[in-house]
Amino acid sequence: xxxxxxxxxxxxxxxxxxxxxxxxxxxxxxxxxxxxxxxxxxxxxxxxxxxxxxxxxxxxxxxxxxxxxxxxxxxxxxxxxxxxxxxxxxxxxxxxxxxxxxxxxxxxxxxxxxxxxxxxxxxxxxxxxxxxxxxxxxxxxxxxxxxxxxxxxxxxxxxxxxxxxxxxxxxxxxxxxxxxxxxxxxxxxxxxxxxxxxxxxxxxxxxxxxxxxxxxxxxxxxxxxxxxxxxxxxxxxxxxxxxxxxxxxxxxxxxxxxxxxxxxxxxxxxxxxxxxxxxxxxxxxxxxxxxxxxxxxxxxxxxxxxxxxxxxxxxxxxxxxxxxxxxxxxxxxxxxxxxxxxxxxxxxxxxxxxxxxxxxxxxxxxxxxxxxxxxxxxxxxxxxxxxxxxxxxxxxxxxxxxxxxxxxxxxxxxxxxxxxxxxxxxxxxxxxxxxxxxxxxxxxxxxxxxxxxxxxxxxxxxxxxxxxxxxxxxxxxxxxxxxxxxxxxxxxxxxxxxxxxxxxxxxxxxxxxxxxxxxxxxxxxxxxxxxxxxxx
Numbered sequence: 001x002x003x004x005x006x007x008x009x010x011x012x013x014x015x016x017x018x019x020x021x022x023x024x025x026x027x028x029x030x031x032x033x034x035x036x037x038x039x040x041x042x043x044x045x046x047x048x049x050x051x052x053x054x055x056x057x058x059x060x061x062x063x064x065x066x067x068x069x070x071x072x073x074x075x076x077x078x079x080x081x082x083x084x085x086x087x088x089x090x091x092x093x094x095x096x097x098x099x100x101x102x103x104x105x106x107x108x109x110x111x112x113x114x115x116x117x118x119x120x121x122x123x124x125x126x127x128x129x130x131x132x133x134x135x136x137x138x139x140x141x142x143x144x145x146x147x148x149x150x151x152x153x154x155x156x157x158x159x160x161x162x163x164x165x166x167x168x169x170x171x172x173x174x175x176x177x178x179x180x181x182x183x184x185x186x187x188x189x190x191x192x193x194x195x196x197x198x199x200x201x202x203x204x205x206x207x208x209x210x211x212x213x214x215x216x217x218x219x220x221x222x223x224x225x226x227x228x229x230x231x232x233x234x235x236x237x238x239x240x241x242x243x244x245x246x247x248x249x250x251x252x253x254x255x256x257x258x259x260x261x262x263x264x265x266x267x268x269x270x271x272x273x274x275x276x277x278x279x280x281x282x283x284x285x286x287x288x289x290x291x292x293x294x295x296x297x298x299x300x301x302x303x304x305x306x307x308x309x310x311x312x313x314x315x316x317x318x319x320x321x322x323x324x325x326x327x328x329x330x331x332x333x334x335x336x337x338x339x340x341x342x343x344x345x346x347x348x349x350x351x352x353x354x355x356x357x358x359x360x361x362x363x364x365x366x367x368x369x370x371x372x373x374x375x376x377x378x379x380x381x382x383x384x385x386x387x388x389x390x391x392x393x394x395x396x397x398x399x400x401x402x403x404x405x406x407x408x409x410x411x412x413x414x415x416x417x418x419x420x421x422x423x424x425x426x427x428x429x430x431x432x433x434x435x436x437x438x439x440x441x442x443x444x445x446x447x448x449x450x451x452x453x454x455x456x457x458x459x460x461x462x463x464x465x466x467x468x469x470x471x472x473x474x475x476x477x478x479x480x481x482x483x484x485x486x487x488x489x490x491x492x493x494x495x496x497x498x499x500x501x502x503x504x505x506x507x508x509x510x511x512x513x514x515x516x517x518x519x520x521x522x523x524x525x526x527x528x529x530x531x532x533x534x535x536x
Contacts, residue, residue: 016101021066025520026513028062032074033509034484035059036084037496038476042379045372046447047480055480060087068092069101069529070520072110076527079502085114086126093130093140102529108139115147119300123147124161127168136171142207144172149207149233158236159255160269165240173203178241185238186245189231200234208233266292270301287312299323303331320344325392326499329385332416342414345392349413352500353396363398364437365391368444369405370423375477384419386476386499387443393500394441402435404428406444422450425488426458429471433462439470445477446486446494456489463491474506 017025035056043049064071074080075088089111097104115123127144130136148168151157157165170178181203184196192200208230235249244256251267258265258273259280265273270293277289290305291314297305302318309316320328320341325348332341373384392413395401403411406425411417425448432440448455459471473494475485487494493513495506508526512519523529 017067022516024062024066025070025516028059028066029070029074029512029519030509031059031484032063032071033077033505034475034496035478036074036077036080037498037502037505038081038485039083039478040081040379041083043376044379044477044479045375045383045445047478049378051480052478055478055483056084056087059483060084060091064091067101068095068097069106070523072102072107073523073527073529075114076110076529077505077508077523078526079498079505081498082118082122085118086122086129089114089126090129090133090135093135093137093143094133106529111139111143112147115143120153120157120161121164124164124168127171128164131167131171141172144168145203145207149204149237154233154236155249155251156269158239159251159272162240166242169237169240177203181237182241182243185234185241186243204234204237205230262288263292265289267296268293269296270294270305287314290314290316303327306331306335321347324499324501325349325389326382326385329388329416330381333381333385337416345389345414349389349392349396349500352393356393356397356503358397360398360438361400362435362437363394363401364432364435364440365394365401365403365411366425366428366432366440366442366444367391367403367405367411367417368423368425368442369407369409369411369417369419370421370447370449371419372423372445372447373419381419383445383476384417386497387474388417389500390441390443390474390476390497390503393503398438402432402437404431423448424450424454426454429455429458430462433467433469437469439472442471442473442488442492444473444475444488446473446475446479446482446488448488456491459489459491474503 036059039052039056041049041053041056043052047055060071063074071088072092075085092107092111097107100107115126118126130140130144148154148157148165173181177199180199184192184199185204187196189197232249235247235252239247239249239252239255244252247253247256254264254267255272255276258268258276262277262281262284265276268276270289273293274286274289277284277286290309290312294309294314294316297316299318299322302316303323305316306318321344323331323344325345328341328345328348332338367387369384373387374381375383391403391411395403395413401413403413405411405417406423406428407421408428408431409417423444425442425444429440429442442455462469471489471492473488473492474497475494476497477485478496479486485494485496493506493510495503495509497503497506504526508519508522511522
């Protein structure tokens with residue numbers, strides 16, 4: 001399947017690569033895609049967190065060493081984990097650019113894109129990593145200051161991530177400038193000297209020029225968007241640096257007032273108000289904080305607090321349509337499957353299937369339901385949740401689908417499967433092939449142990465007797481010892497996947513392994529890099 005027509009590019013981007021780079025690229029790119037699609041920086045059932053981190057770092061280092069621009073473009077692919085985006089931006093900022101396939105402005109635009117795609121807490125964690133690694137060049141300072149000071153939600157961030165913001169801003173400005181700014185911002189604009197005004201313009205105002213909309217309280221109709229002036233940004237900075245005197249922005253004032261008036265915390269993030277409760281209102285309960293601040297919960301928090309809300313007797317509504325299928329399955333394992341969740345899963349699978357350029361008459365899906373698919377405690381049930389979401393999508397691409405587990409159980413779409421026991425996939429493969437599907441998809445972490453190697457032997461045996469049904473493996477778990485995803489058979493390509501919408505990563509991996517020129521062209525096309533290439 002063509003991901004992009006190579007002829008649409010003004011030149012072949014691989015023309016700039018040496019023969020050695022072209023030879024090394026397929027293996028390095030495959031390992032890199034495996035890591036960025038499946039590794040999360042946490043342990044797995046078989047690997048420790050440290051083993052995972054070392055293998056991921058090696059995958060990043062190898063592709064970066066071959067070509068910086070290919071590496072940067074790969075970071076922009078859909079389905080790349082936030083963990084790998086953090087590693088990638090840090091690596092780009094740590095090193096000096098020296099030529100390349102693409103102009104320097106591509107890399108600057110790419111880093112901005114990558115950082116803005118991170119959830120706020122992970123963006124701030126990235127800035128903390130840059131501080132830890134002492135990365136403080138001009139590009140780093142500009143990135144930190146522009147992303148914080150021009151943010152639409154700076155007022156909300158100021159009360160929720162106050163300390164993390166202080167650390168990031170201090171890293172960008174330096175301690176001396178930060179101290180000066182704290183003193184200068186305590187004065188009104190009219191009271192500042194020209195030199196002081198210049199310091200504010202140089203370090204704050206010019207980065208706040210992209211300011212968007214911050215929420216401001218309206219006496220008649222609640223929260224309404226209203227453009228904030230640079231003075232509002234200055235007030236947020238002053239608050240972050242520890243000065244609460246005279247703040248007037250609603251959330252900043254609420255934070256100050258909630259120390260003595262519990263009810264003023266209604267506009268604060270729950271975790272912020274919980275911190276104030278534990279220090280200033282010890283007679284109030286966690287349940288009271290949740291009831292008071294539930295309107296301030298983020299979309300992610302609304303689904304995450306359901307068990308706590310149930311135990312506290314607080315109703316927190318959430319819309320299943322706003323969450324991806326993997327997250328919904330993780331939730332269903334924890335709280336139970338409901339008709340509402342099941343319908344949301346159906347809608348997502350059918351919509352995703354409609355966007356795929358493939359369709360089948362009959363599909364066979366084999367799901368690894370062994371104990372290891374539960375995953376590590378830090379990401380419990382994510383591997384099996386990913387497999388079930390992918391089962392739904394693949395089944396929705398066909399007029400008829402047969403899905404079974406590795407122990408032979410029927411596995412209907414939009415239903416849970418509880419992992420248990422060892423991994424034995426060979427018998428399930430034979431069972432599916434007997435149903436004469438157009439294609440078989442195997443969804444497994446790649447660890448076969450009952451017995452090891454039997455799946456590969458079975459594939460070889462059915463090929464010898466003339467069964468040529470295509471067999472594809474999708475794997476949601478990064479294997480540190482393999483520096484990639486584990487394959488169940490030498491004749492079956494193992495493709496990485498973190499969520500159903502990102503199955504294109506596996507197809508891209510296969511394309512680059514078979515044709516470097518078309519693969520890199522597809523990569524650049526998928527990440528909209530083509531516009532940066534010079535004319536032929």
